[in-house]
Amino acid sequence: MMLLFQFNSYQGSVYFTTANTVAGKVYEWSSDLESFFSLTKNNEQLTQRNLYLERQVKVMSEQLEKYTRDSSFLKSNQLALLHDYRLITAKVITNSINKQDNYITINKGSADGIHRDMGVACGNGVVGVVYMVSPHYSIVLPVLHSQTNISVTIAKRGYFGYLQWRGGSSALADVNDIPRHAHFRIGDAIVTSGYSSIFPPGMLVGQVLHVFNSSDGLSYRVQVKLSTDFGNLRDVCVIDDSPMRERVELMRAAQDSIKVRNGK
Numbered sequence: 001m002m003l004l005f006q007f008n009s010y011q012g013s014v015y016f017t018t019a020n021t022v023a024g025k026v027y028e029w030s031s032d033l034e035s036f037f038s039l040t041k042n043n044e045q046l047t048q049r050n051l052y053l054e055r056q057v058k059v060m061s062e063q064l065e066k067y068t069r070d071s072s073f074l075k076s077n078q079l080a081l082l083h084d085y086r087l088i089t090a091k092v093i094t095n096s097i098n099k100q101d102n103y104i105t106i107n108k109g110s111a112d113g114i115h116r117d118m119g120v121a122c123g124n125g126v127v128g129v130v131y132m133v134s135p136h137y138s139i140v141l142p143v144l145h146s147q148t149n150i151s152v153t154i155a156k157r158g159y160f161g162y163l164q165w166r167g168g169s170s171a172l173a174d175v176n177d178i179p180r181h182a183h184f185r186i187g188d189a190i191v192t193s194g195y196s197s198i199f200p201p202g203m204l205v206g207q208v209l210h211v212f213n214s215s216d217g218l219s220y221r222v223q224v225k226l227s228t229d230f231g232n233l234r235d236v237c238v239i240d241d242s243p244m245r246e247r248v249e250l251m252r253a254a255q256d257s258i259k260v261r262n263g264k
Helices: 002-007 009-068 072-082 242-263
Strands: 086-095 104-106 119-122 125-133 138-142 150-154 160-164 172-179 189-192 204-213 219-226 235-240
Touching (some): 104 235, 150 172
Parallel strands (some): 125 204
Antiparallel strands (some): 086 104, 086 235, 119 125, 119 235, 125 138, 150 160, 160 172, 172 219, 189 204
16 A cells, blocks of 8 residues: 555545544544543632632622612622623634744634723733734733833722843732832732723732842832733733723823914
8 A cells, every 4th residue: 555655646646635624623623522522720710710700799789778778789880880882702823822922813803892902801801902803813912021101009008110031930020119118918919900901900910929029129010920820821812991091092082282383
């Protein structure tokens, strides 16, 4: 059979085509099998996250009912808040975590309502920001990119800073410019501040792991253990916050108007 396939072009081409088809089908089955088994871990993480969120909602409901004497207060405000956001689900088709500037490609684009500067998140927390868009695909600058700066705050403490990745481990990032007088603890949650049109406030980013002095000694640099597992990222949501974006655009227009007026 080896002599037959090696020295006869027709039989050789048939064998080559058949072998490639079989190999491709095996690779496809292998990929499907890997995706299937990874669903178990993803579902476990989502279940844990949902339980955590449900516990938070329950505690908040009890506190608000205690202070307002109105059990419908939280429900009505939650519905009003969620009404402002549209979530566009997408799948990650390429991802890197071992470079200084990493990128993520997702399978949704402008035809699905995605545009530049939209926030991207997963079930565990913040992922990054949409950078480039084509009709059916988008490039995302993840937290694991040297040019990504996301405004965050230490939950329940009120201190703000910017999340940046210094390279190295995909599980760690830094929050810079935390004031020296700030009081917080190891393990405190780091969440989005809501000071931009990209992410709504309160989205989980990670937890305080270590605290260092800044290079100039005037502030703290907080090392954060990221809540998102970038090495196992498959499903994401793109956040469309149209009302907030409209407010930001209106503010920019007002600033431009003031500049023109002052120039006159």
